[in-house]
Amino acid sequence: MKYFKKLVGENIYLSPLNIEDAEKYVEWFCDFSMTDGLGTSSNLMTIEAEKEWLEKTIKNNDFHFAIVSLGNDQLIGTCGFNEISHQNRIGTVGIFLGNEENRSRGLGAEALRLLLDYGFHYLNLNNIMLNVKSFNERAISCYKKVGFKEFGRRRQSYFLNGKYYDDVQMDILAEEFTGSYIKNKNM
DSSP, X not given: OOOOOSEEOSSEEEEEOOGGGHHHHHHHHTOHHHHHHXXXXXXXXXXXXXXHHHHHHXXXXXXXXXXXXXXXXXEEEEEEEEEEETTTTEEEEEEEESSGGGTTSSHHHHHHHHHHHHHHHTSOOXXXXXEEETTOHHHHHHHHHHTOEEEEEEEEEEEETTEEEEEEEXXXXXXXXXXXXXXXXXX
């Protein structure tokens, strides 16, 4: 697969999405260890449906990226803006790392920092938020490490394996985001 180094970090880079990766995404969407945290375990994903989503996302010029290992050019996940309001200068991000061996290594935090750098400094956003399930402590820890703060909860709004969990809303403001993480910036 050919990837392009749009946003380069220390260990990973963010590349435009490839339709050819649909099969890999579907493989990941069949893994409960990943989909439980995303809240999509009850969904059934097909290659055709994933290709349609990728085609629509690419056609609409949405800001979604493949997360690719800098060392070996292997696809390890995806991240992007699920919603953007340029008028209000706000956005909502989402991220996942497909294989367990790529989690808890700082790669998700690095991908988020690249995405936030892009969102605040290139898309001119002021507030970027995300949603996470309350049981996903590893993700919440990562988001806090990057600078997100909890601002609300929707109580008992997610049902999984016989139990209810909260949806946690977190955000970060442009003034709270410090540092420059995109290594291939020209300025």
